Amino acid sequence: MExxxxxxxxxxxxxxxxxxxxxxxxxxxxxxxxxxxxxxxIGGSLHPAIGQEAIAVGALxxxxxxxxxxxxxxxxxxxxxxGASLExxxxxxxxxxxxxxxxxxxxxxxxxxxxxxxxxxxxxxAGIPIAVGAALAAHLAGDGRIAVTFFGDGAVNQGxxxxxxxxxxxxxxxxxxxxxxxxxxxxxxxxxxxKNEAVSERAAAYRIPAAVVDGNxxxxxxxxxxxxxxxxRSGGGPTFIEALTYRFVGxxxxxxxxxxxxxxxxxxxxKDPILQARRRIEAEGWATPESLTALDxxxxxxxxxxxxxxxxxxxxxxxxxxxxxx
Amino acid sequence: MSISDxxxxxxxxxxxxxxxxxxxxxxxxxxxxDIGHYGGVFGVTRGLFAQFGPERVRDxxxxxxxxxxxxxxxxxxxxRPVVEIMWIDFAMVAMDQIVNQAAKMRYMSGGQLKxxxxxxxxxxxxxxxxxxxxxxxxxMFAQVPGLKVVAPSNPRDAKALLKAAIRExxxxxxxxxxxxxxxxxxxLPTDEVVPLGxxxxxxxxxxxxxxxxxxxxxxCLEAAQKLANMGIEAEVIDLRSVQPWDIDAVAKxxxxxxxxxxxxxxxxxxxxxxxxxxxxxERGFDHLLAPIRRVCSDDVPFPYxxxxxxAVMPDPQRIVTTxxxxxxxxx
Ligand SMILES: Cc1ncc(C[n+]2csc(CCOP(=O)(O)OP(=O)(O)O)c2C)c(N)n1
Ligand SMILES: [Mg+2]
Numbered sequence: 001m002e003x004x005x006x007x008x009x010x011x012x013x014x015x016x017x018x019x020x021x022x023x024x025x026x027x028x029x030x031x032x033x034x035x036x037x038x039x040x041x042i043g044g045s046l047h048p049a050i051g052q053e054a055i056a057v058g059a060l061x062x063x064x065x066x067x068x069x070x071x072x073x074x075x076x077x078x079x080x081x082x083g084a085s086l087e088x089x090x091x092x093x094x095x096x097x098x099x100x101x102x103x104x105x106x107x108x109x110x111x112x113x114x115x116x117x118x119x120x121x122x123x124x125x126a127g128i129p130i131a132v133g134a135a136l137a138a139h140l141a142g143d144g145r146i147a148v149t150f151f152g153d154g155a156v157n158q159g160x161x162x163x164x165x166x167x168x169x170x171x172x173x174x175x176x177x178x179x180x181x182x183x184x185x186x187x188x189x190x191x192x193x194x195k196n197e198a199v200s201e202r203a204a205a206y207r208i209p210a211a212v213v214d215g216n217x218x219x220x221x222x223x224x225x226x227x228x229x230x231x232x233r234s235g236g237g238p239t240f241i242e243a244l245t246y247r248f249v250g251x252x253x254x255x256x257x258x259x260x261x262x263x264x265x266x267x268x269x270x271k272d273p274i275l276q277a278r279r280r281i282e283a284e285g286w287a288t289p290e291s292l293t294a295l296d297x298x299x300x301x302x303x304x305x306x307x308x309x310x311x312x313x314x315x316x317x318x319x320x321x322x323x324x325x326x
Numbered sequence: 327m328s329i330s331d332x333x334x335x336x337x338x339x340x341x342x343x344x345x346x347x348x349x350x351x352x353x354x355x356x357x358x359x360d361i362g363h364y365g366g367v368f369g370v371t372r373g374l375f376a377q378f379g380p381e382r383v384r385d386x387x388x389x390x391x392x393x394x395x396x397x398x399x400x401x402x403x404x405x406r407p408v409v410e411i412m413w414i415d416f417a418m419v420a421m422d423q424i425v426n427q428a429a430k431m432r433y434m435s436g437g438q439l440k441x442x443x444x445x446x447x448x449x450x451x452x453x454x455x456x457x458x459x460x461x462x463x464x465x466m467f468a469q470v471p472g473l474k475v476v477a478p479s480n481p482r483d484a485k486a487l488l489k490a491a492i493r494e495x496x497x498x499x500x501x502x503x504x505x506x507x508x509x510x511x512x513x514l515p516t517d518e519v520v521p522l523g524x525x526x527x528x529x530x531x532x533x534x535x536x537x538x539x540x541x542x543x544x545x546c547l548e549a550a551q552k553l554a555n556m557g558i559e560a561e562v563i564d565l566r567s568v569q570p571w572d573i574d575a576v577a578k579x580x581x582x583x584x585x586x587x588x589x590x591x592x593x594x595x596x597x598x599x600x601x602x603x604x605x606x607x608e609r610g611f612d613h614l615l616a617p618i619r620r621v622c623s624d625d626v627p628f629p630y631x632x633x634x635x636x637a638v639m640p641d642p643q644r645i646v647t648t649x650x651x652x653x654x655x656x657x
Contacts, residue, residue, distance in 0.1 A: 102433060113438040
């Protein structure tokens with residue numbers, strides 16, 4: 001009995017360390033791209049997910065590579081957590097020929113069909129019905145796949161959000177709606193834009209079960225979304241998960257952040273998902289501080305190596321601009 | 327191959343195409359409002375629900391963005407949805423999904439995704455439906471790279487082009503005409519597929535080329551008959567696809583006739599006729615003996631009153647007059 005317990009405990013420790021490493025990878029990845037953005041190497045706007053890593057990692061824990069996913073312009077962490085290659089995503093952010101989308105999508109449109117990532121969207125809420133359609137495909141095929149769609153709190157005020165929830169409900173589709181409620185949509189507090197206490201209340205209007213979870217607690221996210229995934233896979237239909245979180249940086253790089261106080265940001269930084277995970281690992285004795293530092297160094301080195309390699313990669317051929325239209 | 331003597335209405339021909347494609351390919355399925363049990367408000371999907379069941383002939387709520395989005399997701403996952411948008415005017419509520427999503431996903435993904443989606447819809451004035459149910463909006467969609475746009479004028483083309491559209495790996499706006507559903511004509515019982523982007527010469531002539539599509543082809547043929555009685559031989563071309571459009575066929579005809587009149591029910595300004603005129607201008611006027619003329623709907627919303635509506639739209643007499651003046655001024 002005791003042996004079994006230890007074994008399970010070991011599994012749990014290993015899994016937690018994997019989550020920690022993946023969250024850290026996303027954090028370092030985002031930091032690297034912010035640096036690139038500030039050096040003028042990235043076009044348009046860049047929307048980092050720093051502070052929200054536990055949702056990507058936890059929610060995708062039980063998701064398979066063959067499952068479908070849509071996400072937003074803030075979704076590079078989710079792409080990595082779904083299995084997309086680090087170099088492929090990085091190269092796409094830089095618009096390189098070796099990018100997942102040959103440099104034609106950019107940071108807001110990461111797509112990786114081999115990992116079920118059918119697209120990140122720069123139109124608020126637009127990826128939600130598309131994920132519903134992927135879930136419909138899975139339903140028609142009866143192939144046991146499910147779909148997960150990530151969107152922000154701001155998306156719940158778009159008409160197509162409601163249309164998509166209703167479709168998933170009436171057709172009992174295998175999908176999990178994951179709302180990353182980071183309290184702001186761009187510069188506007190969500191509490192000023194909805195009357196609801198929790199945005200997930202809206203799911204009830206469509207008879208979709210909903211849960212609110214601490215989005216900065218990777219284990220809690222994994223457990224809650226995991227149950228929703230099980231329900232979807234076993235034919236139980238859609239679930240709505242509202243993951244409460246906070247982005248530690250601006251809406252986009254360069255955001256002056258005049259709409260929130262330093263104190264508010266500092267308070268939330270105390271709840272940093274990566275810091276919390278580290279404290280937990282240390283408290284449980286799952287790893288020594290030294291080995292965690294070594295892990296941190298390993299992740300940093302991996303990002304640096306990939307970054308150096310991708311920076312050298314060639315630009316797309318100019319002829320490429322005319323390909324892939326039809 | 328000879329044309330069968332089995333005449334079909336446009337609605338029946340479209341229905342045949344849907345049925346045959348659904349029988350051929352299990353990945354083809356239909357979605358739309360009232361298309362299931364009821365068979366579609368114009369009867370195009372009649373009988374398909376009974377044959378294929380509710381999974382493949384799927385009634386939807388009145389959520390055009392939602393179900394076009396869902397069709398896009400299903401297409402990205404390897405299915406071949408055919409969606410009915412009851413009136414093209416309603417496609418306007420789903421423009422994000424059509425223009426920002428369906429049209430761009432292949433490109434934005436660097437070719438990883440294919441979106442084999444057909445959006446069947448109908449357009450056109452002449453039925454007193456008022457401003458929100460009478461528009462011809464093909465030019466608007468033709469402006470978006472990534473979309474193909476087709477508008478057949480007769481049952482045979484409708485069937486063959488719809489089959490081609492369903493086999494396309496790109497999103498296709500398949501635009502029917504509300505006043506042509508009852509129009510009868512021969513169809514081929516065989517598996518004829520007309521590739522998109524190929525015009526057809528529906529009446530040969532030597533004095534002037536009249537170019538149009540959809541219902542206006544019939545107006546042009548009527549005009550051509552009247553002109554023939556006056557000794558003017560008009561060549562009537564049915565463009566069939568607006569995107570891609572058959573520049574070679576148009577150029578070849580103009581080379582022969584030296585005169586071009588473009589007729590469309592879409593509004594004149596920035597309509598597809600302007601694109602064709604501009605393209606011919608860019609190629610040089612070498613073969614043109616006369617300026618290009620357009621007979622189009624006025625740049626106003628379609629009025630309800632029947633007389634006003636008729637006056638806004640092209641009609642055969644206006645086509646005749648335009649051709650006569652052209653030949654008088656540029657003999
Ligand atoms: C349809 C649409 N309207 C407006 C915008 C501009 N915009 C980009 S992000 C954003 C805020 C979205 O907030 P939320 O959904 O909470 O996501 P978050 O950025 O917080 O992750 C807005 C308004 C857009 N991209 N699309
Ligand atoms: Mg937000």
